[in-house]
Amino acid sequence: PSRSSTKELLNAEKGGYAVGAFNVYNLEGIEAVVAAAETEKSPAILQIHSSALKQGGVPLVACCIAAAEQSTVPISVHYDHGISKSDLLQALEVGFDSVMVDGSHLTLGENILYTKSISSLAHAKGLLVEAELGRLSGSEDGLTVEEYEARFTDVAQAEGFIDETSIDALAVCIGNVHGKYPPSGPNLRFDLLKDLRALTLKKGVSLVLHGASGLPHELIKECIDLGVRKFNVNTEVRNSYLESLRKPEKDLIQVMASAKEAMKAVVAEKLRLFGSSGKA
Ligand code: G3H
Ligand code: 13P
Ligand code: ZN
Ligand code: NA
Numbered sequence: 177p178s179r180s181s182t183k184e185l186l187n188a189e190k191g192g193y194a195v196g197a198f199n200v201y202n203l204e205g206i207e208a209v210v211a212a213a214e215t216e217k218s219p220a221i222l223q224i225h226s227s228a229l230k231q232g233g234v235p236l237v238a239c240c241i242a243a244a245e246q247s248t249v250p251i252s253v254h255y256d257h258g259i260s261k262s263d264l265l266q267a268l269e270v271g272f273d274s275v276m277v278d279g280s281h282l283t284l285g286e287n288i289l290y291t292k293s294i295s296s297l298a299h300a301k302g303l304l305v306e307a308e309l310g311r312l313s314g315s316e317d318g319l320t321v322e323e324y325e326a327r328f329t330d331v332a333q334a335e336g337f338i339d340e341t342s343i344d345a346l347a348v349c350i351g352n353v354h355g356k357y358p359p360s361g362p363n364l365r366f367d368l369l370k371d372l373r374a375l376t377l378k379k380g381v382s383l384v385l386h387g388a389s390g391l392p393h394e395l396i397k398e399c400i401d402l403g404v405r406k407f408n409v410n411t412e413v414r415n416s417y418l419e420s421l422r423k424p425e426k427d428l429i430q431v432m433a434s435a436k437e438a439m440k441a442v443v444a445e446k447l448r449l450f451g452s453s454g455k456a
Contacts, residue, residue: 178250178251178456180273181274182252183344184252188219193451193455196388197407199224199408205417207436213456214247216456217454220251222240222244222254248456255272259279275303276347279308284333291343304345306343306344306345306347307341307343309348309349312353313353335375348372361392385399396450417438417439420438
């Protein structure tokens with residue numbers, strides 16, 4: 177039995193691979209991620225988006241925790257995109273190993289105050305804290321960020337942000353987007369990632385990249401080489417679920433089993449791509 181903390185998963189990593197964090201919405205999703213991680217002998221993170229938690233509530237978190245505890249590989253349970261203080265205060269009480277404080281919709285000053293206030297409460301409970309600086313474009317779970325609002329992470333601001341908030345992991349915006357990439361394909365600023373890596377290495381902070389769905393192999397590899405240690409994946413897994421539901425299965429058990437297999441295949445492919453297969 178192998179529930180791990182997100183801290184252990186990110187610290188155990190000594191380069192060469194990244195840990196995948198997969199958004200889950202229900203039991204099939206949870207089982208798919210754990211089954212893929214077990215098959216690949218890989219660590220993995222189960223993450224629940226703030227809007228998924230509103231839907232699934234505490235029982236959804238409890239399912240993640242139970243699945244993590246019973247898995248044969250290290251699994252942690254993470255709260256993704258906490259965009260309000262009241263949501264995060266609830267998240268801190270229900271058993272997550274780590275939380276993401278998302279103040280990317282705020283001004284820099286407000287983001288610092290918001291992140292700092294949650295960070296101290298989370299640290300008092302021994303939880304790892306991830307936060308975002310910059311702003312991702314794309315859409316996710318009903319939250320739409322217009323293209324024109326996209327902002328890259330600024331290195332000098334990031335240094336102050338890390339110092340002020342004492343976060344453990346920094347989600348950066350280097351051209352990564354939630355959901356689909358434009359038809360022209362992803363355009364990641366690797367020069368910026370290099371500078372952010374130098375900073376986070378100096379500060380002992382882990383680098384996180386959201387929006388990993390749609391990133392081709394070469395770009396993922398380059399991100400890992402440049403220090404990314406956690407990738408967030410949602411859209412590709414979710415789309416495989418939806419596609420599976422379009423198959424003409426009649427039996428409910430069969431619908432659920434097919435959906436789980438479809439998601440498991442996508443997750444397993446990502447674990448191999450992230451280089452974490454065989455690392456459990
Ligand atoms: O998470 C977001 C959506 O799945 C993005 O994809 O461009 O098809 O809406 P879309
Ligand atoms: P994708 O939906 O692009 O994989 O992004 C996932 C994510 O960043 C979850 O926080
Ligand atoms: Zn995200
Ligand atoms: Na994406």
